[in-house]
Amino acid sequence: DAGVIQSPRHEVTEMGQEVTLRCKPISGHNSLFWYRQTMMRGLELLIYFNNNVPIDDSGMPEDRFSAKMPNASFSTLKIQPSEPRDSAVYFCASSGYGTSGRGSYNEQFFGPGTRLTVL
């Protein structure tokens, strides 16, 4: 298993543009999480899904942010329109029992992150 896959790894965009971050969780995991990390605020949970259903989106900063999980193997985090204060590293994580038995209920496996810079 390749682990959690995120794309792109780096994104530079201009203020006002739409940004879409993508995540492929570990096969068989049924929970998916989006986090944001900045120097000022540390690592923040934005939203998480159980079985493709959003459970808690209270960490989503504002309406400019939206997340979807159309199926068990794919999720997106969209920012529209983007602002310079959205610049951060965005991590996706998944948890649950994988097809190889890897994982446990709260053992989250993180992807490498997407470093977003909004100019």
Next chain:
Amino acid sequence: DAKTTQPPSMDCAEGRAANLPCNHSTISGNEYVYWYRQIHSQGPQYIIHGLKNNETNEMASLIITEDRKSSTLILPHATLRDTAVYYCIALNNNNDMRFGAGTRLTVKP
């Protein structure tokens, strides 16, 4: 979930044991203690978790006090690659994990 308190930074000599403390005095009976670490520029990595018994795996040991108000993560033989930020999290089984500031461990040669 209970709040945790950790020292902001610690140093450890290479090859020695690193003992990272965590205070969770308001932890409830159904909350586990989880430890993660984040090496620079990487995503956090799960280390270990426990409820009330001490736990050990290939990465570390977790010692939880009898009253469960505090715990210690032990890296028995720290290496330079163990330099990272270590997060202690008290969590019940609700998947809602909130990271604090953690402890920045620097392993020195």
